[in-house]
Amino acid sequence: MSQKQFENEVDLLMRLEHPNIVRLVGYCYEIENEHFPLNGKYVFAGKAESLLCLEYLxxxxxDEFLSDKSSRLDWHTRYKIIEGTCSGLxxxxxxxxxxxxxxxxxxxNLLxxxxxxxxLADFGLSRLLDQQGTVCTMEVNGTLGYMPPEYLQGIxxxxSDIFSLGVIILEVVTGERKYPDNIPPLEEFIETELEKWRDTL
Incomplete structure (x- = not known):
């Protein structure tokens, strides 16, 4: 995590308070001067050390639950996860x-x-918008597969979060980590997933 991401995360977590947002317990941030070799000489340079302390979950x-093929989660639990994620967002x-x-x-990033x-956790890339619309950026960071096409173009x-949420919902419902590249027609997709659930009952 970069210094900028660390400072951004601390700033946001200190102001957020919601049952579906991870709670910041404390942080440590210090800069220590160390002696480093540079071009045949020794120079002093600042070395930053940072640490976040979050609530224990x-x-x-x-991610760990979706990596298991059976997913180990019943429908009630999956619904609770989807609902809580939506509430936090x-x-x-x-x-x-x-x-x-x-x-x-x-x-x-869902603990x-x-x-x-x-x-919701890991707010290093998060941004506070000063308007309700969209913004353009030259800096595109995130995880492929969860970023919408327009964000890849800097918008x-x-x-952008709603797209990611949709991917997560598909993964929670299907119990698979990667959503299918070619999702079948809606009625067929729903029937297939309902059949899977009937087989587990």
Missing amino acids: PNGSL QYLHEQTDGPIIHLDLKPA LNDALEPK LGTM
């Missing part, structure tokens, strides 16, 4: 001083507490 990330997007867009929403309720807004 015993079940790790959603809505909270971010409805901040009074402008929407916060996460920009790296994925199963690895699960002991009741398997999700908490971002709250809909």
